Amino acid sequence: MRPDRDLVIDLARFFCLVLVVVGHTMMVSPVLHPDGTVTSENTLGNQHWFEPVVWVLQVMPLFFVAGGITGVQSWRRLRARGGSAFDFMQARMLRLIRPAAVLLAVMFTGLWAARLAGVDPQVIQLLASGAGMPLWFLAAYLAAQLNLPLLARLHARAPWLTLAGLTSLVVAVDCLRGMMPALAYLNMVFLWCAVQQLGFFLADGGPVAPGRPALAGIILGSNLVLGLLVWLGLYSGNMLVNLNPPNLTLLLLGFSQAAALQLFRPVLAWLASLAWARRVIGVGGRWAMTVYLWHLPLLAAMSGLLLLTAFPQPAGGTAAWWWGRPLVLLALIGLLLPVLMLFGRLEERPTAPATALSRPAAAVVTAAVVVYVPVVDAALNGLTLGLLGGGAACFALAVLLLGRIPVRFVTDSAPGGSGPPLPRPPIRANVEP
Template sequence: MGVPQQGRGGGPATIPERDLAIDLARFFCLAIVVVGHTMMVSPVLHPDGTVTSENTLGNQRWFEPVAWVLQVMPLFFVAGGITGLGSWQRLSARGGSAFDFIQARMLRLIRPAAVLLAVMFAGLWTARLAGVDPEVIQLLTAGAGMPLWFLAAYLAAQLNLPLLARLHSRAPRLTFAGLAGLVVTVDCLRGMLPLLAYANMIFLWCAVQQLGFIMADGRLPDLGRSALAGIIVASNLALGLLVALGLYPGNMLVNLNPPNLALLFLGISQAAALQLFRPALTRVAAVGWVRKVLAVAGRRAMTVYLWHLPLLAAMSGLLLLSGFPQPAGGTAAWWWGRPLVLAAVVVLLLPVLALFGRLEERPTSSGHVRGRPAAAVVTAAVVVFVPVSDAALNGLTPGLLGGGAACFALATLLLGRVPAPAPAVAEAPVACNGVPKRRRPQALRRS
């Protein structure tokens, strides 16, 4: 089933409800991130009592070329562009507005984040009252708060999606080129204005999201396998040239925060690879048990992403404070222990998913309740981005955890509940951006 839309050639097309290949790609990305983080976090207690954290995996020279392949964050945003555009098209075909879309997207993302911040705030202040060294608490806070940058970047990209979809439908190449040009401009000026580099948290990830639009509207799928393979080779060669010239680091973890043009080339390569292997991914995802796993994981993906690193940091901190003997990071014993650490994180995630996983599901209301006023939606967005921006620029602190939890809770109250779909339409041809061209009213139905 899909929502009718007008294809590029003028014929009818449909907007699929789910794309199994994209679901599998997103699950793969999430698994890579969780596994990668278990191999990076390595707190160290020094003889003088100070505590530091080492990125064991990231400090390995051999890992740089591996990270070139396994830096999957661009693929997250490509997939988000595909699914987000489909959601926007279906909503707009039912008469929904951009503010309805933003309201739904924000609620889906900030409700689980609000609970996470509140639990972290309560837990860390309890530890501080219990006499835990403030230095240890700050280290745990900084490490556990790392996933929040993704929340900020993904929110920024998704909240701009309706506008970017309209621009894409009118001038797809110009829109993508404009965003890429802004990325390059920020990279050129970041030496003189270091804080300006964080503007690419918006420009870069919106540009990568546009690659998802290009895949969704049929432009990339029209290319043959040879052309897709050529795009993969060309984008990696261009990226390699930028690294060889010394313009960007070869370590894709370094290029991630703040993001830069290197990740855009990586995103182009990953989008082409996703399209190239899409038939194979679809066949794998269609297997019964795989499809069931993807259905469950898809409904809880943001909860897993937000909670896995705080749980890992808390577990590592408790082991450190307990005096439990731990091998030095990077030693053979440390590497052999990583599967146990991963298994422990998965076990800890299970009760968290049971308790808080439902917060991620799309909330609906009975009857045809109108969406929140535009002013409330805009105010909620500002309220959310104030603590998130502070954390991105100055780092996360226990106090900011509490303030962030309060801001996220306030934003949730401002947004209310997602309204039920607008009255269905009998015929609603839409353009690539999902803007209805004409509508034929139909009797009102309750959802």
């Protein structure tokens, strides 16, 4: 593992990833009805006792807080080397869409073959929908990261005003979404950019950083405000319902989780420094995006294929169903291992030592548009087999437009090197991609 990495951020990301994968194994529950129709139930999400639990375990804001920390530090380091905002956008898109392009292509090929083999179209649609949930995160995270250079400049000039402006946009969308439901999807950008800004504050550190009492006050205050909004009936108390499209409740959770990350940083740093923890985090973090993108499609595929067999299918929520969850998790890990061996390398830095050059701004912007055409369609109309094929083609075209990451993006300015000295941030960033 690189010595300049912030192990606390690596640990936080690893924890979030494990929690998401384990949680999804307790949610996906396809049901084959007597009339032959197939539906999918969210067994865990339908449990009343789960609402207060998911209030604590809804860690998606923490993903974006961590992305803000690492992203703004990567951007500052890139600027110190003479890089541009388009270099940053190029690198971010390549790191994220290369694994996604392969996922979409494999899913389209496999499901099309299943359709030709006579598999029920409803089962195919169920499996196609399995790719939709991880892709919404990819789209939201990519939108936040593509806006990061602009938001970092605004943050440098007026940090609190920038955060207040984004928060105002989130609230405005929430107020108008009742009249125009499609507007709610704007918060896929506004909300997650606002949460990402919280990571900027943590990355800044310095003498004005809040102390432990202030951090505890932020955690308590944000949860009290969130509880008040739920009690007034303005928002649902189920944080899964609030997730897609997101609303103000996720920003309040972001405040709480960002403060908790700082409050417990000494304990997390000690835990992350243990030899066994460093090894586990290193292995898990190396292919985190591949695990995230593939785990739910594989889970949906496994569940869907079991419907076609005589294998016992206990009803969701029964004792037999719950006892079977560890076996499902083990089976999912078994399916993920060969996927990581085959496609995990796509997450590694796609850099050529002497030939990778910056792409023209027009190529980078065109690639972003090409990527978001199928993504927006899927968000508004749902993911279909045809859209899987179109999305794979669009993502592949974007990769061709982007080429390779410029060398200076990943070349550290070591002592005696030709580049300018790098800033020493209060938090050591995990330089990405």
